[in-house]
Amino acid sequence: MPATPLPAATLRLQAGAVVTGDAAGTIWRPGVVDLAGDRIVHVGPAAGAPEHRGRARSLPGLLMPGLVNTHGHTPMTLLRGVGEGLPLDRWLRHAIWPREAHLTPDDVFWGMTLGCGEMLRCGVTASCETYFHDSAVVDAAVAAGMRCLVTPGILDVPDAGPGRGWRAMLDAAAALHAEADGRAGLIRVGLGPHAAYTLPLPALAAAGELARQLGTVLTIHLAETRAEDRALQEEHGVTVPALLDRLGVLDARVVAAHAVWLTDADIELLAERGVAVAHCPQSNAKLGSGIARLADLLRAGVTVGLGTDGPASNNDLDLWEELRLAPLLARARDADASAVGAVQALALATRGGAEALGLDAGVLAPGMLADVVHVRTDDARFVPVLDDADLVAHLVWSSASHLVSDVWVGGRQVVRDGVCTTVDTAEAARQVQRRAARLAAAAGRSAGAARHPA
Ligand SMILES: [Zn+2]
Structure with a gap:
């Protein structure tokens, strides 16, 4: 936790549920996570959340730590x-x-x-x-x-x-x-x-x-x-x-x-x-x-x-x-x-x-780094949810990465609607394909033998 007072939020994420990941297992349904700069400044229930004048996003799924x-x-x-x-x-x-x-x-x-x-x-x-x-x-x-x-x-x-x-x-x-x-x-x-x-x-x-x-x-x-x-x-x-x-x-x-x-x-x-x-x-x-x-x-x-x-x-x-x-x-x-x-x-x-x-992360709490993930819950893998424990059980036992919809790292959005916006994935794949072929050739015949072990 920083010693100085936290700044006013510049972005509010309001979601159907906030799985804070704290030691007490706190979950807010629905909940809000407020961000300022690269930090989280407020987490809590949507009802009675502090007044917010900055940008706001309404998200249907659940928020959890990265x-x-x-x-x-x-x-x-x-x-x-x-x-x-x-x-x-x-x-x-x-x-x-x-x-x-x-x-x-x-x-x-x-x-x-x-x-x-x-x-x-x-x-x-x-x-x-x-x-x-x-x-x-x-x-x-x-x-x-x-x-x-x-x-x-x-x-x-x-x-x-x-x-x-x-x-x-x-x-x-x-x-x-x-x-x-x-x-x-x-x-x-x-x-x-x-x-x-x-x-x-x-x-x-x-x-x-x-x-x-x-x-x-x-x-x-x-x-x-x-x-x-x-x-x-x-x-x-x-x-x-x-x-x-x-x-x-x-x-x-x-x-x-x-x-x-x-x-x-x-x-x-x-x-x-x-x-x-x-x-x-x-x-x-x-x-x-x-x-x-x-x-x-x-x-x-x-x-x-x-x-x-x-x-x-x-x-x-x-x-x-x-x-x-x-x-x-x-x-x-x-x-x-x-x-x-x-x-x-x-x-x-x-x-x-x-x-x-040793990172100030892994929990959605004031003062922690704003590394936040929005997971879609409009999927059979998240049905039914009868209490808070169901959300965590579904995250672990039936959910999967394809339901990750949006991701923020240090308050910067890096994945939007399931697409990474900071990496040109097609270009990176082309580069890796070409370079992997060169490495295989350079490694020579012994590597070729190792690729197909007897
Ligand atoms: Zn290793």
């Missing part, structure tokens, strides 16, 4: 469909990295642009991005009007792409932080060391130290597959979360992506050290990585958001699928219909994600 994608590599729209059917390790080494070695900043710009259009269209108003050519990621997000936490990827793998040593990558990330953090009111810059198994220990420690110095978020792939950390665990005698803690990495504000293969002690450690988890159920399922212990994480008090992961391992950026899959898999895994409820699931996609990334 969805937050806590883990993505969105420019990988350029690699959608590549390495189909390969397990993670071979998928990276034989299909993905050989193509990424040939990426240019322009490729990344267009891949990110296409992905931003896809996310905004689905009501995803913020994402956490880890990739290369990060200035191009920033430029594309700003042009699309998308809120982004950009965490430059730090890697130490031969043929890992246009990268250099991890020290140079950390220096470049610090430079990007100085240059782009706060740009257009949309961009935050953090750090994205890839994983414990792809970086030497001094690199992990240095990334943690730099994140602390900059006061920014560090995101890292953690315990994604069962086998990835075996060598580290054998060498150091502790699990990777404990190892990261020993290195001081968990003293930074950390978002751990995936976090599938955790022990009870790991979960306790994450809760204790305030590590947030970016839960990516669809990517984990598609790559056969496993099912994360979502209910256990939530019971332990870990902040959890949802992530699509890259569009090469999902294969889309539609977070509504994660919104439904997360509670479905949690219930299936634990054989418990009460494992994760609809209210809790919706919170993962909104408030939990915003908390994980």
